[in-house]
Amino acid sequence: MAEELSKPFDKSAMTLQERAEHSKETRIQIISFAFMIGLTVLSFLAVGTEVLATGFVVPFILLLGVIQFFLQLFYFMHLKDKDHGWPNMLFSSGLVLSAPVVISLILLLGIVKW
Amino acid sequence: MATAAATQTKNKSVLWDWLTTVDHKKLAVLYLIAGTLFFVKAGVMAVLIRIQLMTAENDLISGQVFNELITMHGTIMLFLAATPLLFGFMNFAIPLQIGARDVALPFINALGFWIFFFGGLLLSMSWFFGGGADAGWTAYVPLSTREFTGSGMDFYALGLQVSGFGTLISGINFIVTIINMRAPGMTMMRMPLFCWTGLIMSILIVVAFTPLAAGLALLMLDRLFMGQFFIPDYGGNAILWAHIFWIFGHPEVYILIMPAFGIISEVVPAFSRKRLFGYSAMVFAVILIAFLSFMVWVHHMFTIGIGPITNSVFALATMTIAVPTGIKIFNWLFTMWGGKITFNTAMLCASSFVPTFVLGGITGVMLSMAPVDYLYHDTYFVVAHFHYVIIGGIVFGLIAGLHYWYPKMFGHMLNETLGKITFWLLYIGFHLTFFIQHILGLIGMQRRIYTYMSGQGLETMNMVSTIGSFVMSAAIILLVVNIVYSAFTSERITVRDPWDARTLEWSTPTPIPEYNFAQIPQVRSLDPWFYEKVHGDGKMKPSEPLKDIHMPNGSILPFLMALGLFIWGFGMVMINMDVPTVVTGIVIAVGFIMTFGTMVLHSKEDHGYYIPLERVKKIEKEVG
């Protein structure tokens, strides 16, 4: 058994259906990459052109960042795939617990009393 | 463990075997030994603290040394004694309880132990280089910044950073083990509660030790590289540290108490001869406590004056924790209710845990009320509160677990008479020491003072408290005596199940072969071993045929990698010492290269080895 673990294969065991899904997956990944590029360009433009009001730009780029964040997680890091229940659970609890950390460090350090 | 040793030490010396082992049962023993050593060290410090406070205006110990003692006592007890002792039991019991041959990542398991151990050594090195850390275990800035403290705090920052990393990867290993390595039929809701609490504790480690790593990194950068995080001169903020520390610090106490809850939940049903009352409510309560523990850290900082809304929100959240904890307390009581209770040492500890922990919990709710906290804050009331939770909770849990699992771990029982004397001494000594500290706090004695004036009504109660600490020390000494005495006089245990218990670890032969289960068992119910004893033929149903068993190879790399981190950490501390920069640079580089070099070496493939079928059959015949 141990030898088989470090032995390369001369072919893939993918079935025809798996092959079709695989090329579909490749297409999806490239499309999501295009989306991410678009989101990035959009947020840089929103800031760089300086035509939009600050009060609008800040939530706008944060929103774009969050969208891109989830695109990365679910597509590039495959969280959307099946058999990812535990990673989803772990990572989302990490996110839920990160939120109060960031929020409190932003709000509760200054001289403003909450 | 004689057989286990016989099969693994083919050509290895004993020392080499223990340095390179990746067997979870041996690592459990290593954790217990290391944890006990640190426990004794910090315990001696505690006795010194109490002797200093025995009489008014005592000048046995200077204020500086007193500060070092309380800091190191707290730090060592939490990070280097309680955590590894609990890890020891988790390492031993969790793979057995879920029916696995080993943890998921045996190499990481060994690595975690050695990194923790060398981190602890690094922290302890401070005594030889100008005195221990002295800013309290919370290391509040600005007291802990470069202006006010010496290299002790550098050792604190680096030592905890290193040992915290070891704890983190051990925690990851436990999560993966519990999720991936369960035997067929062992669904999540059939797992023993000790595994559940172990899982939740490990998740808390992953999410709480990483903010600590961040905080310690900031402290280190501030101290060694003149960062500006905490000192207000250039815009730094002292509250920042308090937040980050308690974001970690509050979950930390739940990290410690969770496995103790688990041990109690194993011991109480076993010696009440009843299944655990309200199993699913217990699981739910554990998850809820873990979640809430992350939402309450500001209750350590009420008096900083963050503001009324914040204080109210966090006070409410804190009080909420009493609900799931209450669920657990009542479930333990109902488990005992109507059971056929055997009061041996383990059960004495487990059952006395319940009222003691309730006392600690009630003072906790008192402290959670923000307005009243202004009165309690920084007094001995707080000291009494957290010692009730930690000793009344964790130490009683640990001693219960020790007596409960000892026959399975070492093949013989601990002496019951000595055990019961230990328990009563500890129980009486503990309440003598700490109950009176509530009152001391309420009449105004502050924490962390190294002496007090006479004529303020503090002498008698402090004397009582110190006497209590002597009684507790006697109990711990007696425990050690018991371990040595039993090793020589106790009869060897040859039966699988000396307690007539319920969970899967008692279905393995004693001593346990290194592969735990010759055939991975098929689990058919909660408390699977009890189920087979009542509904089956008293043996676990196998889920696979007997065949060659795959085992991981031992490796010295974990030891070397941890040693590399130790050297690196020491080199970092040297930045603030009076040594040439070149020397410091060389030490840092050596440690760095050693750590990453061993990582590269580890990328070499190692597929482990197989124990052939004949050998498995032979071992099974010997132990069966």
Place this chain on the structure above:
Amino acid sequence: MADHVDVSQGLPAEPHRATLEGKNKFLAMWCFLTGETIMFATFFGTFLGLRHQTAGGPALADLVALPLVFFMTMLLLTSSLTSVLGILAMKKNNFKAMRNYFVITVLLGFGFIGCEIYEFYHYYHAGLGYTTSAFASSFYTLVGLHGFHVLFGLGWIITLLSRYWNAGVTLTNAHKFYAASLYWHFIDVIWVFIFTVVYLLAAGGA
């Protein structure tokens, strides 16, 4: 630990999770990333809490060159795509393509590190030293820690590439490459927040 893997038909479709060891490493990697998330959250919180504390020194808005940041973002984003494509090639047992994709990933990663060093050098000479202000310390720590993660990821991928340069896809190295690529994506995910919260927020005047 490779019990019950059917290898008679060739490389399994999910080679990184075909063995128990692969499954364990996969989950361990996700646990680790969960921890990293909170650690970075703490550093982000520190930065956001301290970012106005410039103590008379330069602020990021005075220094930042958005085109450079945009270029760095593109480098890292593209390297993330190439490592995805590498993993997709791995699943098809196309080792050469995977190797090439990972080599491109490494090159792009080095490009990113080069830009970052240039950027820090530039800021330093514009008067923003590490000890200048609380803002400076927290900025360099957050972005520098991300840079260190990039370096570590590069070291990781290079080690794997050199160890397995001619090995082909095996059941042992598949999960190693997969874990490295997960780590690499995570670095990219962190960068999304860095360019948004650190650079764009400063340049946007918030």
